Amino acid sequence: xxxxxxxxxxxxxxxxxxxxxxxxxxxxxxxxxxxxxxxxxxxxxxxxxxxxxxxxxxxxxxxxxxxxxxxxxxxxxxxxxxxxxxxxxxxxxxxxxxxxxxxxxxxxxxxxxxxxxxxxxxxxxxxxxxxxxxxxxxxxxxxxxxxxxxxxxxxxxxxxxxxxxxxxxxxxxxxxxxxxxxxxxxxxxxxxxxxxxxxxxxxxxxxxxxxxxxxxxxxxxxxxxxxxxxxxxxxxxxxxxxxxxxxxxxxxxxxxxx
Ligand SMILES: NC(=O)c1ccc[n+]([C@@H]2O[C@H](COP(=O)([O-])OP(=O)(O)OC[C@H]3O[C@@H](n4cnc5c(N)ncnc54)[C@H](O)[C@@H]3O)[C@@H](O)[C@H]2O)c1
Numbered sequence: 001x002x003x004x005x006x007x008x009x010x011x012x013x014x015x016x017x018x019x020x021x022x023x024x025x026x027x028x029x030x031x032x033x034x035x036x037x038x039x040x041x042x043x044x045x046x047x048x049x050x051x052x053x054x055x056x057x058x059x060x061x062x063x064x065x066x067x068x069x070x071x072x073x074x075x076x077x078x079x080x081x082x083x084x085x086x087x088x089x090x091x092x093x094x095x096x097x098x099x100x101x102x103x104x105x106x107x108x109x110x111x112x113x114x115x116x117x118x119x120x121x122x123x124x125x126x127x128x129x130x131x132x133x134x135x136x137x138x139x140x141x142x143x144x145x146x147x148x149x150x151x152x153x154x155x156x157x158x159x160x161x162x163x164x165x166x167x168x169x170x171x172x173x174x175x176x177x178x179x180x181x182x183x184x185x186x187x188x189x190x191x192x193x194x195x196x197x198x199x200x201x202x203x204x205x206x207x208x209x210x211x212x213x214x215x216x217x218x219x220x221x222x223x224x225x226x227x228x229x230x231x232x233x234x235x236x237x238x239x240x241x242x243x244x245x246x247x248x249x250x251x252x253x254x255x256x257x258x
Contacts, residue, residue, distance in 0.1 A: 007032035010083040010137075012075065014066050014123060015093030017044035019198035020146065020239050024090055027240030029057030034083040038064030038075050039093065058083070066093045066119030072126040080137050086130050087141030091123040091168075094146060096161045096200050098207035109160045116164035117171065120145050124175045124188065132184040140185025145172045147190045153227070157208045165192075173258045180255055194244065195224045196234040 011028050015021040017039035029035040029052045037052075037059065039045045045061035052059040060082045064075040079086045095115045097108040124143055131141040150158050151165040168190060176188035195201050205217040214220040225231055230246055238244035251257045 004031050006088070009033040009087050009141075010036070010079065010085040011088035011090065012036040012038055012079045012086065013090040013092055014038045014064060014119070016061075016090075017041040017048050019200060020193060020196060020236055021090070021092040022048045023236035024092060024239050025059075026052055026055070026057075027237070028088065028090070029059060030055070033088060034058040035060075036075070036079040036083055037061040038066075040065050064093075066091075066123060067114045069122055072122050076126045076130050077136075080130065085139065086127070086137040087139050089123055089127040089141070089143045091120045091143065091145045093119055094148075094200070096158065096204055098157045098204055098211060099160065100157060100211050100213075101159045103211075104160055112160050112164045113167075116161070117167040120168050120171055124171065128175075128179060128184050128186055131186050141187075143175065143186055143188045145175075145188070145190040147172070147192045149192050149194045152192055155224075156213050157211045158204070176255050176258065191239070193239060194228060194234045195221075196236060196238070198236065201233075 006028060009032070011033045013021050013025040013028065013035065016025040016037035018041070021039070025035050025037050025048065035052060035057055037045050037049050040063065042063045049059045049061040062075045062078045065071045076086060093115060095112055097112055099105065099108060127141070127143050129135050130137040131139065145168050147168040148165040150162040151169045172188055172190040179186045179188055205220045208214055208220045209217055214223060221233065225233065230244060234244050
């Protein structure tokens with residue numbers, strides 16, 4: 001049996017309609033888990049679910065706005081009802097709005113905070129409530145939050161976004177601490193993807209040009225690649241694979257060193 005065999009597991013991926021979320025949903029499904037795809041883009045969700053089902057996966061989709069508590073409640077209930085449980089949450093939904101610090105707009109900052117930080121915190125809340133031993137799913141599980149390389153480096157034009165992704169990093173650690181100490185049985189981790197040319201990644205490359213930081217999108221991408229020892233952009237499939245991981249120290253210490 002593969003160590004990555006997820007047969008029998010029930011997963012919800014937020015922002016799963018497209019991009020990294022759709023890629024992770026397909027990979028988790030391929031590993032054997034039943035998959036609920038949650039997103040505000042209901043029609044795109046439906047198509048993504050169809051593709052996963054055509055590949056042999058058990059899947060369903062639900063309209064989920066991660067900024068809304070009631071929407072989470074409904075999505076988790078639908079996951080448990082339709083998949084027969086809930087033990088993996090990928091908190092992937094996110095937005096990026098590029099701006100130089102000198103030009104930031106409060107509504108843009110609030111939007112990124114709402115989706116990236118509030119959305120992730122609400123996801124952990126509802127996952128903990130459902131997965132803990134006396135919850136309606138009740139078997140513990142795993143939460144994976146999607147932070148960003150933006151939380152670990154300083155790249156111009158993404159100060160607000162970087163702040164929210166640093167927030168995701170901290171949410172992960174405090175969530176992991178509480179879950180461990182309070183016996184929820186849920187492990188909480190986060191990953192930090194590099195630049196991947198999804199809708200968001202491509203838009204970002206254009207927006208840093210518009211902000212006057214690079215002469216062209218090609219130059220912006222070249223700048224990112226120049227800062228990357230593996231000398232390429234990320235790919236969606238890298239999120240379910242070790243091939244774009246290098247230079248990382250991964251503690252296997254029950255969270256002691258976090
Ligand atoms: N693409 C990159 O280079 C990159 C790098 C690092 C981290 N990330 C992070 O990875 C995650 C996925 O990014 P992506 O590149 O696939 O972006 P994307 O824009 O292609 O997809 C994001 C998805 O999130 C959904 N979404 C947005 N707001 C939502 C809400 N309120 N409720 C539910 N769903 C919502 C969108 O509809 C979309 O399907 C994000 O958290 C992003 O910040 C992306």
